[in-house]
Amino acid sequence: MMKNKKDVYQAALRLLNYKSQSEYEITYKLKNRGYTNEEINKTIEKLKKLNYINDEKLSIELFNYYKNQNILSNKMIHQKLKQKGLYINLDLSETEELNAAKKIVNLKFKISNLYKNNPDKLIIFLARKGFSQKIIYKLNLKKQSD
Missing domain, CATH: 1.10.10 (Arc Repressor Mutant, subunit A)
Structure with missing residues (x-):
């Protein structure tokens, strides 16, 4: 069953309303809800243009959040980011x-x-x-x- 573009966009907005998420996370969740790759890709592009999805910014925010918790190793921080489809070129001292x-x-x-x-x-x-x-x-x- 093909769902319309507005449905995909609204579903993505609902996911982002809950918390900031990476492109990978949004794509994964929308696929699980039965949306097509074409619908998802168009929605992702629109969300990126509106700056609702910004993986670079999210990577930095999460890195700093985990760093400030002060209970994770550098390797563990990067593993947590990788699970969200994020990569960053920063390391703990x-x-x-x-x-x-x-x-x-x-x-x-x-x-x-x-x-x-x-x-x-x-x-x-x-x-x-x-x-x-x-x-x-x-x-x-x-x-x-x-």
């Missing part, structure tokens, strides 16, 4: 990433003695969260647990 790792360690120590008494578990946890060996090494976790 080593200091910012180290501070995020320290914050996670402090949170884990508050929650459970499991990590305090077993630094290897914490090291594995941080590695799974995308922190590099260099950052993990700088935390000096083996010494903290003694």
Whole structure:
């Protein structure tokens, strides 16, 4: 069943009314609702012209949001952006990433003695969260647990 252009545009606006979304996210959701590629592409172009979809701006906003949360590694931030179809040429500084790792360690120590008494578990946890060996090494976790 072919839906009309106005329906596609209205559906896209409803999605954007909820929150800013990437071109990839809007396209994916409209496809799942049964709209054709042609209808979706025309709608996306219109939304881009009106600046309702701006992946570059959204990438920067989300990068800064995740950076300010101060609990994600650089790798994890880029993974979250990639899931939304976004890419950015920015990275956390080593200091910012180290501070995020320290914050996670402090949170884990508050929650459970499991990590305090077993630094290897914490090291594995941080590695799974995308922190590099260099950052993990700088935390000096083996010494903290003694």
